[in-house]
Amino acid sequence: MHSQRVVITGMGAVSPFGCGVEKLWEGLVEGRSGITRIEELDSVIGLRPRVGGKVRDFNTKAIPRKYRRTMSDLSIFASLAALEAISQAGIKDELLKDVRTGLSVGSTIGSTRALESFFASYLEEHSIETIRSTEFFKIMNHTCAANMAQFLGISGRVMALSAACSTGCQCIGLAAEAIASGKQDIMICGGSDELHPLTVGTFDILEAASISGDDNPAEASRPFDSARDGIVCSEGAGILILESYDSARKRGANILAEVSGFASTSDCSNMASPSEEAIGRCMTAAMTECGISPSDIEYVNAHATGTLQGDASEAKAIAKAVGSDVPVSSLKGHMGHTMAASGGLETVATVMMINENTVIPTANLTDPSPQCSCVKNILQLESRPITYALKNNFALGGINTSLVLRRNND
Template identity: 60%
Template sequence: MGAVSPFGTGVESLMRGLAAGESGVRPMAALREISGLVPTIAGTVPDCDEKSIPRKFRRSMSPMSIYATLAAREAVAMAGLDEATLTDAGTGLCLGSTVGSVQAMQAFFARYLDGLSIEGTKATEFFKIMNHSCATNLAQFFGITGRVVAPSAACSTGCQSIGLAAEAVAIGRQEVMLCGGADELHPLTVGTFDVIEAASTGYNEVAEQTPRPFDRDRDGIVCAEGAGLLVLESLDHALARNATILAEISGFASTSDPSNLASPSDEAIARCMSRALDDAGVSPAEVDYVNAHATGTRLGDAAESAAIASLLGAGPKVSSLKGHLGHTMAASGGIETIATISMINIGLVFPTRNLLDIATDCVGLSHVLETEKWPITTALKNSFALGGINTSIVLRRYDD
């Protein structure tokens, strides 16, 4: 596993921040410069060692491709994959982002619209703007020759990438898959949620107190950035090379809710979770922990709470990590899956930060309010996106 998050570079930084109950949300000066934009806080990635990536690769990378490369390099090192395995046709890549680099788009159109000119545009700019920018930059960096897939499903992208990669391995199309999601922060990302009245706006002066998943005083999403990458492989392949197995992906579902573009449905969410459990051959009673999507919006948290309560009851522990990290968009599924796998292995569940007063429309769950010792054999990871794209993954402790 490999991560770049608002807590810094590396899985160790991510888990240290979560264990300490820290907030990665902070003021962002660039947001104050945008006329009409109310939110001024975000979960930004601290300075990272981008120059450790050779310039011949880095020159076609925007920040999100840099985050993805640093996270993937950590995951590959942790997995002990050698160059021969990475470049073999049996190794593929499934990595997505919400869109191409908005920073690169802004830079291009600033020149283009000022006199309708493309003079001064660098040849590498397009490779930052195209929607599969992260995937193709990573494939070039590692020399990947197997299948390369670049899903784009907004906030479901990371989880969807992991599930699709797992399916590619399960049906024998690839032996190894590098997978996950990445995103970079731009004021237009924040502006999107502000325009649809889904952004947190009431805590600009106390950034660490938002977002507030499941809380009575929640007021919306706090946008963030980062990358979360995992190495998946078939069991036979892992055993043959004596790899350390961190967890097993035993179920996956990605479903569509055509009822509304923006308002989530608890029935549709429950259906997605149920299909993932069916795929895993796991009963609702066997789920020990749910890593909720819960972003801190009124409608989203209420719908997910109702869905979990109806399908799973109050049995499993439930928490969202967005109170710590903000919403890292396409990266969230990857980063939060990594955290869930880590919780499985250390026997702890981390709480929902900023959850002080459980909202009446989020009751009926076993909310985690402080770090608890809790043995996890089976965990359910949720990710949901605008447009009704719902995704759930079932993770299980590996026992040989």
């Protein structure tokens, strides 16, 4: 149980639907897809996937060149999302730079594109003479957090996590713990990632990437569906402002929702294949932390990436943990798997669902797989109140994370 209540007062998003929470929400409500054919993938020998989710038309000049020169796309995405979240939360510059305001943001790795550029120069001539000094700041593993801290003027604690697809969710949970324990009053948190052929190639090598969508990219990502054939990689950033309840009330901030519970557990049974039992333990631990029962959960935002085993394991775990009558959906059918950004973007969307009394269905789910039919899959837009929502994200290496989000009833 948190010693101090932790609330959400601001949100920002950069997604394949565009820049801003409004564009993200509109895309989801309208059932649109952010997945398109990506020509860059065509030139990679042996790579089978041809589609993904790209961020288009983002305004890099919103970030002064002084800071932008050490940023790759993933740091730019996160910074733009942070500016939106900070504006919504009404955080003034003095408070932003106060030592009681911190940052918890991560990416899967540093910029793959910058890493490619570095080694393209190094391996061709076996020389470092043409490599710019700013490249290292794009490559380092904590590039996103470090660049954001410099740009925003953060002087509180900075946590730079890297837990693959669980990164964003884990960053939110640990930020909540920092506030709950009294270490910080405000935390800027979430995740960001940029799309690169090597990202897609990693999942293709693991036989976990979707190789469909050539004719219709919008239908490539099919969580829980009988025709699902793997992950469709994407990019973006989701950033939230977490704050102690007392701080938010003192400032007169609009409270969007509350982070009531968080759990992060390790599944040591397999490096790549998720365990139903381990997933269930993580969800149960998150509910136990905030003192609620499974019957209190009214919606589950699933991690469900479209892989055969992962979706089936999560569906069975959800059915055991909260029952088979709780509405469940995944947002990866709409915008693909945004990797480290998925926890942030999907949490933003879940908070929107809570506030709009709307459940977004799983896109492209037309024939639920028998292995995934043990839960109440949402197939169309539904209007329903949500008090407690459970948010899942799981990662290669067995890093499981779950959040419990509560409607603000104060």
